[in-house]
Amino acid sequence: MGDIALPCFRFSRELRQAPPKIASAIAENIMGLEGSATCSVVGGYLNFRISEEYLGGKLLSEILERGEDYGGSDEGKGKTVVLDYSSPNVAKPFHIGHLGSTVIGHSLKKLHEFYGYKCVGVNHLGDWGTQFGKMIVAYRKWGDRETVEREGADGLVALYVRFHNEAENDPSLEDEARVEFHKMEQGDEEDLALRKWFIELSFREYDVIYKKLGIEFDSYAGESFYTDKMDEQVEKLRECGLLKVDNGASIVDLSEYGMPPCLILRSDGSTLYPTRDIAAAVYRARTYDFDKCIYVTAAAQSLHFAQWFRVVDLMGYPWADRLVHVPYGMVSIGGEKLATRTGNVILLKDLLSTAVDKVSDIITVKNPSLSGKEKDEISEAVGVGAVIFHYLLNNRLRDMSFSMEDALNFDGNTGPYAMYSYARTCSIKRRAEADGIEPLCGTVSTEEERQLLLTLSRFGEVVKEAVDEYEPSLVTRYILDLCADFNRFYHDCKILNAEDDETKRMRLAETLAVNAVLGRALSLICIKKTEKI
Numbered sequence: 001m002g003d004i005a006l007p008c009f010r011f012s013r014e015l016r017q018a019p020p021k022i023a024s025a026i027a028e029n030i031m032g033l034e035g036s037a038t039c040s041v042v043g044g045y046l047n048f049r050i051s052e053e054y055l056g057g058k059l060l061s062e063i064l065e066r067g068e069d070y071g072g073s074d075e076g077k078g079k080t081v082v083l084d085y086s087s088p089n090v091a092k093p094f095h096i097g098h099l100g101s102t103v104i105g106h107s108l109k110k111l112h113e114f115y116g117y118k119c120v121g122v123n124h125l126g127d128w129g130t131q132f133g134k135m136i137v138a139y140r141k142w143g144d145r146e147t148v149e150r151e152g153a154d155g156l157v158a159l160y161v162r163f164h165n166e167a168e169n170d171p172s173l174e175d176e177a178r179v180e181f182h183k184m185e186q187g188d189e190e191d192l193a194l195r196k197w198f199i200e201l202s203f204r205e206y207d208v209i210y211k212k213l214g215i216e217f218d219s220y221a222g223e224s225f226y227t228d229k230m231d232e233q234v235e236k237l238r239e240c241g242l243l244k245v246d247n248g249a250s251i252v253d254l255s256e257y258g259m260p261p262c263l264i265l266r267s268d269g270s271t272l273y274p275t276r277d278i279a280a281a282v283y284r285a286r287t288y289d290f291d292k293c294i295y296v297t298a299a300a301q302s303l304h305f306a307q308w309f310r311v312v313d314l315m316g317y318p319w320a321d322r323l324v325h326v327p328y329g330m331v332s333i334g335g336e337k338l339a340t341r342t343g344n345v346i347l348l349k350d351l352l353s354t355a356v357d358k359v360s361d362i363i364t365v366k367n368p369s370l371s372g373k374e375k376d377e378i379s380e381a382v383g384v385g386a387v388i389f390h391y392l393l394n395n396r397l398r399d400m401s402f403s404m405e406d407a408l409n410f411d412g413n414t415g416p417y418a419m420y421s422y423a424r425t426c427s428i429k430r431r432a433e434a435d436g437i438e439p440l441c442g443t444v445s446t447e448e449e450r451q452l453l454l455t456l457s458r459f460g461e462v463v464k465e466a467v468d469e470y471e472p473s474l475v476t477r478y479i480l481d482l483c484a485d486f487n488r489f490y491h492d493c494k495i496l497n498a499e500d501d502e503t504k505r506m507r508l509a510e511t512l513a514v515n516a517v518l519g520r521a522l523s524l525i526c527i528k529k530t531e532k533i
């Protein structure tokens with residue numbers, strides 16, 4: 001019975017009046033609607049109906065004027081947000097579990113940028129830690145330089161998987177690995193050289209994946225970057241009287257906060273994951289003077305973050321309450337099995353290339369006129385986009401089962417469908433330009449257009465909520481609403497072949513507005529737009 005409703009029930013106790021009376025009183029005294037909306041009273045509700053003149057006039061021209069900036073804000077101007085995301089562990093598989101951190105993290109970066117924040121994307125690479133001890137042991141026992149060099153990251157993962165299989169029967173391997181890691185921390189040159197090589201091999205793979213996803217980082221300062229920055233923090237912890245020795249290890253007791261202790265040093269003096277995170281946070285506060293530092297990881301790490309967030313708070317750092325952990329649920333693969341040579345881990349690169357190959361097959365059937373480089377580029381964008389879209393459709397905290405078939409369904413609520421709708425707006429734009437047709441704002445005349453413009457008007461609110469809740473899926477779901485409205489409009493209303501000139505130009509204006517908003521929305525969730533499919 002309207003586009004917006006104000007329920008007046010909650011005022012009734014305070015004002016000691018019946019809700020319909022309150023609604024009428026507001027309706028009689030309301031000011032400033034000036035043709036943009038009318039209001040009416042229905043029971044205890046005050047309903048507003050946005051006018052056709054406003055939707056087709058003021059709103060539509062504002063969208064066209066601001067183009068892809070429409071919906072953004074300068075709320076974050078002058079503020080800095082550091083985002084720590086993706087952060088794979090070198091020499092371990094870059095697997096499907098990292099998809100969440102990578103795309104949620106990057107989308108949050110884009111959302112914050114759209115809100116005017118200065119953003120610093122940090123890839124906190126796992127380039128230090130006990131896995132290097134394991135890898136060194138595994139390489140010396142079963143590896144050879146030539147094979148690993150040729151196989152790259154896959155070769156490393158194979159060694160890593162083998163280490164774990166063999167260590168199940170022979171736990172002494174774990175001890176050997178610890179010794180090797182300790183040697184490395186003490187500066188053993190041979191071990192350090194191997195580590196450097198493992199990192200280079202892993203980077204060859206990361207570069208390919210990040211390029212596919214269109215992601216770049218501002219900093220690759222990984223865990224090893226903090227090697228010489230931890231002593232200062234350990235010292236400070238000691239000075240604050242926070243450090244306790246327990247079985248030879250140094251810990252911070254957190255029992256008062258209902259959490260297990262935070263481990264700072266092992267009994268052999270080596271540092272741990274939380275030690276490096278504490279040093280990293282101090283470094284970031286000094287270097288970037290952040291207003292927020294966001295960490296995107298699997299929910300399995302929630303305790304780790306809660307623990308060391310509390311520790312830096314106890315250390316008295318004033319920025320402790322500006323640290324934000326953004327956890328996400330687990331991904332499993334439903335439907336078709338994606339086989340890998342490396343056991344039961346699903347590598348991210350395999351997932352992406354499977355999607356791209358399948359899209360290429362679909363496009364061969366659907367659009368035989370595309371070929372060569374253009375077809376490859378489109379298949380790549382749509383295949384990767386399909387994976388991202390399917391993943392980001394999910395509320396981030398919910399565990400999800402990834403289905404390749406669902407992700408690639410061109411007729412479902414998918415990335416390809418959204419990208420196809422976007423390409424449709426591009427083709428109308430191209431035709432209008434070729435025919436010299438100019439957009440014109442006016443008054444909305446059909447229900448389809450009315451609905452479309454109402455949805456367009458919601459974009460800013462959706463973005464705001466996505467920023468506030470750290471929830472890219474709100475944008476993904478908005479994209480589906482917008483595509484549904486646009487496709488209904490496209491099928492039921494004539495656009496460039498509308499009878500009279502004014503209607504034609506008005507509908508072109510509406511299509512251009514969809515083009516701007518949908519284009520921006522897709523890029524907010526890290527999808528590369530294609531003007532053709």
Ligand code: ARG
Binds near residue numbers: 296
């Ligand atoms: N490397 C870790 C992993 O793969 C994620 C690192 C997250 N960032 C951080 N500052 N702890 O699980």
